[in-house]
Amino acid sequence: MSEWQPRILAILCNWCSYAGADLAGVSRIQYPPSIRVIRVPCSGRVDQLFILKSLQSGFDGVLVSGCHPGDCHYISGNYVARRKFALLKPLLEFIGIEPDRVQFSWISAGEGERFAEVITKITEDVRKLGPSKRLVKKT
């Protein structure tokens, strides 16, 4: 049987991080095939619930990525997102989800290399943690 591969949901903002992923692709930069991408207009659109729901539905990790602070296409969406992520952190701890399963990053449209690095990092982090418990108690 082949080795277990983590499945990671990457929620990317349309203007920076999605374009960064695109650049990584056209530049043929290699990164692990572990992510499934959802494109959102802005990282500010991401409700913390999206992240919890992804983990519950069976994703092993979640990455949310937006424009660098100061570069938001909508001026301030990523600042608001940053606050929401800050709020989510203690909650994840309370729920008992390992902090490395949920990661946030800022990737611009020109950072194809960085996109690949971020994906490689989260993939390795999640691989170390093993499969997610899907918010259920194992009996």
Added chain:
Amino acid sequence: MNSIVMKQDASTAIRELLAYLLSSSRVDAVLTMRQVPETGSCDLGLITDPSGMVEAEPFLPVMTANAGQALSSISMSGKRIAAVLKPCELRGFTERVKREQGSFDNLLTISSICGGVFPLEKVISGDLEKLVPRYIEKTARAEAPRGLRETCKACEEFVPMNADISVSVTEHGSLMHLHSDRAEEYTEGFEGERIEARADQSHIDRMMKSRSAAKGKLFQSLEKSSGLDGLVDLFGKCVGCHGCSRVCPICYCQHCDFESINFDYNQPYFQESLEARGALRLPPDTILFQLGRLTHMSFSCVGCGMCSDVCPVSIPVAGIFKKTGERTAGLFDYVPGRDSEEPIPVMVFKEEELGDIG
């Protein structure tokens, strides 16, 4: 601070003040707890006729609904209202005002240093008659009465934060403190000796001591409820009635996300889940609802305890939300309900902050 000395007990004095405000047409209505003498049943009354004041029990240690929630839409009528609110109700209302669900514009808020309230079950079982006299006696001595709501025993925010008028009752007497110009203006002509005084700090300190100890205990008892297994143990018996969110002063959404079509699943979803896990709980998302509510409102939780009171399966919801809320609000030095001008932490940001994210 300008304060009025109350000759009679605090309830009588406030009842007289409310009647005075109504009969002198300074306000159009008052909101207060009241108790029907014959049946003993209590409710929140919005009273316009001064004669109705006989049933008013402004400081009845009972919360049938968070008055901040009940006051919400009424406060936007443009009519002048005097509202007697417990500190957590006032904080709940303040949080609602920040969410454009209420207005202070025509409101005179009256609150008090709060001794806590009894759980609904005690009210329903008719124990109140016995409990209240003892409650009054004990709280005047800054002692904790028995049988209060768990969150009340552990509440450190028992001093009103932004009331126009606050009432303090100690063994040495009762005072009405006037905190705002509106308070001065509305009480003008109301009988009673004016003195310069603040609430007795040693009384507050003594209350705080027992509250802090109880809070430590409560939080510690909930320690085992964190982590996935702890959460499943805790919320596993949740019946999904969502009563906690309906009585919550912060949960103002008319249509909760968790009751929306977003949380209906089609059959392929169930089929897939069954294939992956072999079993699935129905209705689904019992625990996700609690976690979702924690992400949506815990930083604004005022710890009133309504949620625990209505839970049909006795889950200590309020303790969990209060404990988690202190952590989430603490990230931004946010104190829910402190000041209506203080913005909700997720609605604002600083450019230079939270450098560890991303």
Added chain:
Amino acid sequence: MAAVLPVGSDLSGAMNRFLKTILEKDIVDAVLMPMKVPSGDSFAWIIMSDSSIVDDAEAMAPVMPVQGARALRSLTRKGEGSIRVLALMRPCEIRAAIELSKLGQVKTENLILAAYDCPGAVPMDSFVSDPSSGEDLFRKMLAGEDVSAGEVKPSCTSCVEFSMTDADLHFGHFGLGGTEVLLIPGSPKGMEILEALELPADRETSIWDEAVRKRREKQVASRDAAFEETGENIRGVQGMLNVFADCISCRNCRAACPICYCRLCHFESETAKQDPNSRLDSAVTRGGISLPADRMLFHTGRMTHMSLSCVSCGQCSDACPADIPVAQVFSFVADRTQKAFEYSAGRNDGDPLPLRSFMKSELSGIHEMVSDAEPGGHAHE
């Protein structure tokens, strides 16, 4: 006629084995049944396709934390797929599911609804505070021993539909001394299950029939007494006001009700919201009002919306934090509204919902009928 399931030592265990068998033999794809929650003080509905999980489940749970029809609603509301599910529930849960299917909220095509002779349920609050006594109590109830009425859910003590042959398959055990269970098919679907298991339905059921008839007689008497008491309590507007005096408007009753399926209740919608100014005007007119407002309007409104489908399961009372006998009142009213249309909620007899059908010539004596149906329901006394 019925098939026979030998019991051995444990009634609930025998039913578990039966459910496990039909999963193992792929007669159904999944079963829906109660399982104890990890904290041990309640039960939850679990749909399971893995037959080994059935061992941890409980065919008959002492409590009814979530009305089973609500579980079925969440499973099939968005339409049915290809999984065939057998749901084992109390008769009132099956009846609610049938009502919901008439209301388009449960799709029964791929469901096999199975019920059992229900001895009643233990109230949630007492079970949560002492689960082991609750389980002992339920064992006694199952064995037909006398328990004091105060320990059982009030709606169960006056339930006359505790045994139900409108389900696809019924597990009858009353009067059989705990040695065997009768598998009574109520529909071709139920018959198919028995055929697939090669269980012939050749047993005569007279002993069971007699036991059920006797119990029903007793239950009818206690229901009539309960109705009489409730009728007295809610007499006139003041009576209703007194009964609901402690209502805090949490709407748990509505949320726990299997029939109240609306996503956004009318009474929580924008339509029902009164303009704050007119609310104050009405306070001025009356000298004062009680908040949260419109509590009686909510209860009577809910009654008009769902009493024709009320199955008297008692979940509303169980969920009420103010201990209001909501279920007793709703049962009382439902009994009368349903009689007015000769309708019985939860029957699988093809009767359409009364308000979804009409006949051109009917209800000509509407005025007399209304006054007959509501003894004491008038404000003017």
